[in-house]
Amino acid sequence: MEIITANSNPKIKNINKLNKNAAFRKEEQVFIVEGSRMFRELPVDRVKQVFVSETAYRKYEAELSVKGITEQDGRLVVVSDSVFQSMSQTKTPQGLLAVVDRYHYTMDDLISVMAKHEGGNTFLVLESIQDPGNLGTIVRTAEAADVTGIIIGGDSCDIYNPKVVRSTMGTIFRVPFVYVDDLMGTVDRLKEHGIVVYGAHLDGQNLYAGKLEKNNAFLIGNEGNGLTYELSAKADRLIRIPMAGQVESLNAAISATLLAYEAYRQRK
Amino acid sequence: MEIITANSNPKIKNINKLNKNAAFRKEEQVFIVEGSRMFRELPVDRVKQVFVSETAYRKYEAELSVKGITEQDGRLVVVSDSVFQSMSQTKTPQGLLAVVDRYHYTMDDLISVMAKHEGGNTFLVLESIQDPGNLGTIVRTAEAADVTGIIIGGDSCDIYNPKVVRSTMGTIFRVPFVYVDDLMGTVDRLKEHGIVVYGAHLDGQNLYAGKLEKNNAFLIGNEGNGLTYELSAKADRLIRIPMAGQVESLNAAISATLLAYEAYRQRK
Numbered sequence: 001m002e003i004i005t006a007n008s009n010p011k012i013k014n015i016n017k018l019n020k021n022a023a024f025r026k027e028e029q030v031f032i033v034e035g036s037r038m039f040r041e042l043p044v045d046r047v048k049q050v051f052v053s054e055t056a057y058r059k060y061e062a063e064l065s066v067k068g069i070t071e072q073d074g075r076l077v078v079v080s081d082s083v084f085q086s087m088s089q090t091k092t093p094q095g096l097l098a099v100v101d102r103y104h105y106t107m108d109d110l111i112s113v114m115a116k117h118e119g120g121n122t123f124l125v126l127e128s129i130q131d132p133g134n135l136g137t138i139v140r141t142a143e144a145a146d147v148t149g150i151i152i153g154g155d156s157c158d159i160y161n162p163k164v165v166r167s168t169m170g171t172i173f174r175v176p177f178v179y180v181d182d183l184m185g186t187v188d189r190l191k192e193h194g195i196v197v198y199g200a201h202l203d204g205q206n207l208y209a210g211k212l213e214k215n216n217a218f219l220i221g222n223e224g225n226g227l228t229y230e231l232s233a234k235a236d237r238l239i240r241i242p243m244a245g246q247v248e249s250l251n252a253a254i255s256a257t258l259l260a261y262e263a264y265r266q267r268k
Numbered sequence: 269m270e271i272i273t274a275n276s277n278p279k280i281k282n283i284n285k286l287n288k289n290a291a292f293r294k295e296e297q298v299f300i301v302e303g304s305r306m307f308r309e310l311p312v313d314r315v316k317q318v319f320v321s322e323t324a325y326r327k328y329e330a331e332l333s334v335k336g337i338t339e340q341d342g343r344l345v346v347v348s349d350s351v352f353q354s355m356s357q358t359k360t361p362q363g364l365l366a367v368v369d370r371y372h373y374t375m376d377d378l379i380s381v382m383a384k385h386e387g388g389n390t391f392l393v394l395e396s397i398q399d400p401g402n403l404g405t406i407v408r409t410a411e412a413a414d415v416t417g418i419i420i421g422g423d424s425c426d427i428y429n430p431k432v433v434r435s436t437m438g439t440i441f442r443v444p445f446v447y448v449d450d451l452m453g454t455v456d457r458l459k460e461h462g463i464v465v466y467g468a469h470l471d472g473q474n475l476y477a478g479k480l481e482k483n484n485a486f487l488i489g490n491e492g493n494g495l496t497y498e499l500s501a502k503a504d505r506l507i508r509i510p511m512a513g514q515v516e517s518l519n520a521a522i523s524a525t526l527l528a529y530e531a532y533r534q535r536k
Contacts (some may be wrong), residue, residue: 143512251405
């Protein structure tokens with residue numbers, strides 16, 4: 001077994017560059033996944049490389065072998081604990097890091113997934129969500145609330161940002177998502193497929209006062225500024241999450257959660 | 269008008285120490301509030317000092333004067349823009365920073381607030397919530413969902429941490445909260461007051477399948493490990509937030525939101 005002990009090794013330098021450089025990650029069409037929890041859910045066929053510390057190798061060798069990730073197949077790289085420490089982006093590294101191929105869903109994919117959801121569909125349309133924790137949490141909640149797909153536009157953050165990937169807790173491997181340049185046109189396309197588009201608005205109808213349409217999409221706006229007027233004007237219906245006290249708005253991930261879960265609750 | 273132009277001024281050094289040193293903040297029994305949004309909601313009688321940049325002074329002078337915060341009353345301190353920049357903990361400083369007296373709610377206060385909520389009460393009991401963004405978001409959602417009070421125990425983060433304060437979006441000024449050393453004993457106390465305690469558990473009853481008790485408390489566990497066995501065993505009822513797909517758990521702030529909002533929805 002070969003163990004890499006030098007940070008100057010080209011494989012290690014490559015990982016450091018992938019970790020630091022979003023443009024390089026995009027160019028290589030990969031993203032980085034860290035941590036033992038995420039590892040259990042790793043889609044093996046998308047894994048290009050796995051880096052494991054010596055200590056973690058002893059613990060996870062069997063598990064990796066079952067997944068078919070071995071030194072022989074060229075995907076497994078064992079490194080010294082100190083080299084791993086230098087590669088890791090987490091405070092308490094667990095000794096596992098994978099380079100994974102990106103997803104390439106299209107709007108066509110998202111539309112075609114609809115047929116599988118007989119009970120109804122929910123889409124989340126995100127406009128300029130900029131906080132990585134919010135985006136990751138939205139992806140995580142989306143799977144739990146049986147969301148069909150996530151459409152991301154405006155000046156939103158990169159879903160392959162390591163912070164986002166971590167906070168998805170593995171759901172990034174399963175929830176379909178697509179980045180679009182033309183959010184307005186995309187909303188029109190959803191409407192053409194019979195999806196009723198809801199925009200959150202203080203003058204809207206109370207979320208809990210009526211029934212949502214079977215196929216729905218919720219527009220979720222930027223953390224500081226909410227939805228742009230242009231996108232908001234595209235909504236078929238305005239809807240309001242009731243709020244007690246003097247609260248003016250909710251966190252973007254919280255709003256997305258309450259909307260998606262209410263649709264899920266009504267479907268069940 | 270006196271304008272502080274040197275970082276070495278004792279008032280500025282004091283703020284820097286308050287910003288950096290949690291123990292000193294506690295010793296002084298204050299917390300730091302930044303940003304123009306939070307300012308609108310500032311409880312004037314708790315404000316010890318307001319620091320304002322020259323630029324912001326021109327913009328907010330009238331507003332501060334209406335609040336009774338003036339140079340004459342000794343609470344208003346004007347500093348040069350560059351000094352303000354050095355004091356600020358935010359990326360894009362808005363030129364407003366306040367030193368505010370801490371709150372000292374007790375469990376007695378929280379219990380006595382119950383009488384005001386005729387329709388029913390919800391308490392959130394947080395065990396070792398460690399992410400500042402999660403704690404801040406929980407406080408924000410709590411006001412929106414008409415939560416009576418938040419009880420914080422275990423190894424939870426400090427609510428006066430500037431990151432938490434920011435993510436509460438001003439709700440920290442209005443939602444009653446209390447830190448307790450004895451979380452078990454506190455849960456017993458809630459029960460003595462007729463509050464039914466719900467613990468989230470995968471084997472519990474579906475949250476959306478029945479009616480919640482009128483006076484309820486929800487136990488919310490740590491981000492990585494969930495509830496401890498000891499606290500979970502204190503619950504009167506186990507409850508489960510339904511989750512589709514392969515999701516094993518939700519983010520702590522998301523769980524707290526879904527539980528508190530379902531109680532709020534049923535009350536209305």
